[in-house]
Amino acid sequence: MASARILAGMTVATLETLVDLDRYPLHEPDSAAYLVAVDAARERLRSVGCAIVKDLVRPEAVAVLNDEIEARKHTTHFSTQVMNPYFHTSVNDDYPADHPVNTFLERSSGFIPGDSWNADCATDVIFRAPELKRFVAECLEIPELHCYEDPLAGLTANILDPGQLFTWHFDTNDFAVTVLVQEADEGGLFEYYPATRSAEDEGFDRIQNILEGGREGIHTLDLRPGDMQIFRGRYSLHQVSRVPADSRPRHAAIFAYTEEAGVIGRVERTQQLFGRVLQEHLDAEEQRIRSDVLID
Numbered sequence: 429m430a431s432a433r434i435l436a437g438m439t440v441a442t443l444e445t446l447v448d449l450d451r452y453p454l455h456e457p458d459s460a461a462y463l464v465a466v467d468a469a470r471e472r473l474r475s476v477g478c479a480i481v482k483d484l485v486r487p488e489a490v491a492v493l494n495d496e497i498e499a500r501k502h503t504t505h506f507s508t509q510v511m512n513p514y515f516h517t518s519v520n521d522d523y524p525a526d527h528p529v530n531t532f533l534e535r536s537s538g539f540i541p542g543d544s545w546n547a548d549c550a551t552d553v554i555f556r557a558p559e560l561k562r563f564v565a566e567c568l569e570i571p572e573l574h575c576y577e578d579p580l581a582g583l584t585a586n587i588l589d590p591g592q593l594f595t596w597h598f599d600t601n602d603f604a605v606t607v608l609v610q611e612a613d614e615g616g617l618f619e620y621y622p623a624t625r626s627a628e629d630e631g632f633d634r635i636q637n638i639l640e641g642g643r644e645g646i647h648t649l650d651l652r653p654g655d656m657q658i659f660r661g662r663y664s665l666h667q668v669s670r671v672p673a674d675s676r677p678r679h680a681a682i683f684a685y686t687e688e689a690g691v692i693g694r695v696e697r698t699q700q701l702f703g704r705v706l707q708e709h710l711d712a713e714e715q716r717i718r719s720d721v722l723i724d
């Protein structure tokens with residue numbers, strides 16, 4: 429590779445070898461090409477809550493990312509749940525039976541956790557690149573971004589093996605940054621309904637219609653390996669459709685960033701997605717209780 433750094437005998441990929449900086453000069457934020465890319469993403473994020481940066485990762489680098497996922501695939505935590513769009517798994521008697529809160533669909537997929545990646549692997553280099561964080565922050569029109577400090581949920585890969593799907597849901601994070609690394613032969617498509625809900629309106633009727641199979645208003649992305657997606661998943665109901673039993677698996681790298689530095693996930697959700705928690709999660713939970721305004 430043209431500009432790989434040599435560190436203690438190991439070759440470390442640089443952003444330049446991984447990302448198409450000719451088309452997207454992330455290192456030159458004043459360049460015309462940079463401003464065009466930011467403007468285009470902003471327009472999409474404002475209008476439909478989703479922007480795609482086509483072919484951001486170079487084809488040779490996509491192969492490296494996929495090799496890195498394959499090498500760590502045995503560490504994937506697969507789980508199957510029957511859940512509502514809010515990740516809840518039990519009936520809430522305050523709502524009728526045919527309500528989104530009480531509509532439970534299958535999610536079967538797995539995450540390669542944050543502690544499976546070594547620093548300086550190509551996936552990690554892209555995730556942590558200050559140039560990429562600045563670019564994504566500008567697209568989202570926020571001052572700055574930090575890598576999510578969660579040791580399991582910061583850098584992950586979402587794995588959909590043959591037969592699996594990630595059903596309709598809302599994210600708890602305001603936005604997500606994803607790079608498709610390997611597409612399924614068919615299916616495994618990212619679909620969403622823009623602005624399904626807002627801070628003022630839960631959009632229950634729209635949600636229920638989609639959960640029951642309604643297709644009107646749904647956008648299906650034509651994502652290819654190497655494309656980066658910036659998505660406001662807190663307001664737009666979305667799914668990854670089922671990967672057929674005879675297909676290749678679908679692999680996506682997920683970069684989690686936060687607006688504040690030092691954020692770490694909650695114990696319950698961590699346990700749900702990764703099947704375990706680390707001491708950091710327990711300490712942070714303890715800290716939250718202590719910093720509460722109540723008793724003590």
Ligand SMILES: O=C(O)CCC(=O)C(=O)O
Pocket residue numbers: 586594599606618666667668680682
């Ligand atoms: O794999 C993806 O493209 C995104 C999956 C997703 O919606 C999520 O992890 O919340």
Ligand SMILES: [Fe+2]
Pocket residue numbers: 597598599661666
């Ligand atoms: Fe999601």
